[in-house]
Amino acid sequence: MARPGPQPAGRAGAARARAGNNVVRIIGGEWRRRVLSFPDGEGLRPTPDRVRETLFNWLGQDLTGWNCLDLFAGSGALGFEAASRGAARSVLVERSPKAFAALKDNAALLQGENLQIIREDALKFVASTELRFDLVFLDPPYHLGWLEKLEPLLSRVLKEDGVIYAEAEKPLESLGDWATVKRGKAGQVFYHLMARNNADAE
Secondary structure, X not given: OOOOOOOOOHHHHHHHHHHOOEEEEOOOOOOOOOEEEEOOOOOOOOOOHHXXXXXXXXXXXXXXXXXXXXXXXXXXXXXXXXXXXXXXXXXXXXXXXXXXXHHHXXXXXXXXXXXXEEOOOHHHHHHHOOOOEEEEEEOOOOOOOHHHHHHXXXXXXXXXXXXXXXXXXXXXXXXXXXXXXXXXEEOOEEEEEEEEOOOOOO
């Protein structure tokens, strides 16, 4: 968990007062070094800075023109990071009312026109959306079978050459048509970059 930083003033301070003392720092792009607050929540664990650095080294630092989906947004660390790095659209989906409210506050602070915050269940969103994405972030609560439930639906939201970033409590070889091409481990968390048919994801 990220440590609290200095208390900001104005709207940012009000947002942090509502959200609690948890913070996440954007590490690259337009909003580099911006610190955003988020509430406590069961299973809410922002992707650490070191892991995000590795991920965006894999992807390339510039996501200009990409459409990205952060399906279990939580703190918004991944979705906001993608938007900061030039994504044309970064959709953050979160069903928790508290986390959703914090995401809306942070999106307003960043004033990113490429940000879209949606309160919805992940499965319902994937089953109903007409949007297609170049990159999908999957960091669901552990031990609840979310990845297995989503697996048959991934082709609905990913473009043919789209890639998946997934965190899990165990190593993953594949999700549907997407196979792991790069992987790492941080503590007890396994993280993976996946591409369709073992295509080069970089």
